Amino acid sequence: MTDIGIGIAGLGTVGGGVVKLLRDKGTFFQDGLQLPVRLVRAADTNPARFSNVGLDPSVARSADAKDILDDPSVSVVVELIGGTSYAREFVLGALCRGKHVVTANKALLAEHGPEIFGAATSNGVSVYFEAAVGGGMPVIKTLREAMIANDILSLRTIINGTCNYILTRMAEEKLPFDVALAEAQERGYAEADPTLDIGGFDTGHKLAIMASLAHGGYLCYRDIPIEGISRVTKEDIEYARELGYTVKLLGIIKAAGDGRLDVRVQPTMVHADHILASVGGVFNAVLLEGDAVGSILLYGRGAGETPTASAVCADLIDCARDIASGAPQRIAMGFYSHSRTIEFLPLDNVRSRYYLRFGLADRPGALAGVTRSFADHRISIAAMVQKEHTSPDAVPVIMLCAKGMSVPHSRTSSSSMSSEPRHR
Ligand code: HSE
Numbered sequence: 043m044t045d046i047g048i049g050i051a052g053l054g055t056v057g058g059g060v061v062k063l064l065r066d067k068g069t070f071f072q073d074g075l076q077l078p079v080r081l082v083r084a085a086d087t088n089p090a091r092f093s094n095v096g097l098d099p100s101v102a103r104s105a106d107a108k109d110i111l112d113d114p115s116v117s118v119v120v121e122l123i124g125g126t127s128y129a130r131e132f133v134l135g136a137l138c139r140g141k142h143v144v145t146a147n148k149a150l151l152a153e154h155g156p157e158i159f160g161a162a163t164s165n166g167v168s169v170y171f172e173a174a175v176g177g178g179m180p181v182i183k184t185l186r187e188a189m190i191a192n193d194i195l196s197l198r199t200i201i202n203g204t205c206n207y208i209l210t211r212m213a214e215e216k217l218p219f220d221v222a223l224a225e226a227q228e229r230g231y232a233e234a235d236p237t238l239d240i241g242g243f244d245t246g247h248k249l250a251i252m253a254s255l256a257h258g259g260y261l262c263y264r265d266i267p268i269e270g271i272s273r274v275t276k277e278d279i280e281y282a283r284e285l286g287y288t289v290k291l292l293g294i295i296k297a298a299g300d301g302r303l304d305v306r307v308q309p310t311m312v313h314a315d316h317i318l319a320s321v322g323g324v325f326n327a328v329l330l331e332g333d334a335v336g337s338i339l340l341y342g343r344g345a346g347e348t349p350t351a352s353a354v355c356a357d358l359i360d361c362a363r364d365i366a367s368g369a370p371q372r373i374a375m376g377f378y379s380h381s382r383t384i385e386f387l388p389l390d391n392v393r394s395r396y397y398l399r400f401g402l403a404d405r406p407g408a409l410a411g412v413t414r415s416f417a418d419h420r421i422s423i424a425a426m427v428q429k430e431h432t433s434p435d436a437v438p439v440i441m442l443c444a445k446g447m448s449v450p451h452s453r454t455s456s457s458s459m460s461s462e463p464r465h466r
Pocket of ligand 1: 203205344
């Protein structure tokens with residue numbers, strides 16, 4: 043079999059990890075698996091990176107990633123440039139030239155998935171994207187292959203390591219949000235633009251990909267209700283702990299039972315006994331529920347050099363196997379293999395347990411007025427705490443409401459979160 047030439051664009055953290063793994067595992071891939079994969083060209087605008095990643099002298103180097111597209115010895119292009127404008131043009135260029143693409147770019151697929159998968163289909167090539175969701179955790183393979191015989195009833199995900207790290211540090215060390223964010227940035231966990239992480243948008247991108255795969259239709263990222271963690275205070279985390287909960291940024295996908303999907307990104311109080319409560323630090327987890335298999339938990343490192351490179355290399359090997367077996371589109375391209383239109387359950391109709399924190403005037407009957415109003419709306423209170431004064435004109439009140447309540451976040455001036463009870 044002739045060589046399967048790989049061209050890699052972007053030698054940052056993940057790119058460096060891919061170069062390293064291809065070098066360390068090259069003998070196994072080529073002799074053990076009998077797959078003649080070979081890195082033939084690398085591109086990066088920063089020439090120092092070629093030596094930083096220890097590129098073999100036999101690998102051609104370019105400052106311009108487009109050289110990879112023009113290189114006839116490259117049949118698989120690894121896109122690790124990031125962003126959605128140049129990367130889109132680059133990926134479409136590769137597909138139109140009949141080259142397969144491996145990418146870790148979740149924003150690109152969440153925002154331009156139909157165009158990219160359409161181009162792959164019409165050019166008879168494939169796009170592999172395991173590294174786009176959950177880093178080293180095999181979420182894409184699990185959804186597209188392992189769970190193919192299931193209706194996916196729900197996915198509850200902790201899929202942004204930066205947010206999970208920040209919330210964990212706020213809980214463990216009682217750090218304010220800003221200090222925990224600065225720590226995450228120093229350690230290199232956050233995206234170049236941290237608003238993608240803390241604003242919940244990175245989770246939204248990954249959720250759009252997972253929901254589209256799980257439900258066989260393209261779900262537009264821009265339609266997902268997204269709330270990040272920047273409004274979560276250390277007081278919220280402390281009160282949650284007193285009530286027996288921990289705060290996590292969850293990406294949730296739930297079949298509503300009427301054909302619609304409840305999809306949202308929300309800070310959520312997770313009961314200490316729930317399996318997701320123990321997922322700390324930069325770790326990611328995806329709890330999937332299928333109608334045939336029941337629950338499956340994936341847990342692992344969702345970012346970083348070697349975990350993400352592990353997923354990219356797994357895609358490269360899948361791609362080489364598909365090429366070797368003459369089935370380059372073995373798995374139908376795209377999210378929307380059933381061409382389904384996915385209908386959202388509007389946030390107003392999502393019924394959930396909610397946590398509320400608000401300041402109340404310190405006068406007789408004030409709390410009774412609030413609880414009466416809850417009773418009038420048939421909302422049952424599961425737990426409640428009133429603290430002593432923290433400011434002269436208000437006392438803090440924390441409530442956890444029993445299920446059945448609907449509180450869209452954007453409409454509340456006080457702090458609010460949904461909650462996940464004990465894991466069954
Ligand atoms: N910024 C992402 C995270 C990295 O914190 O999880 C990989 O998507």
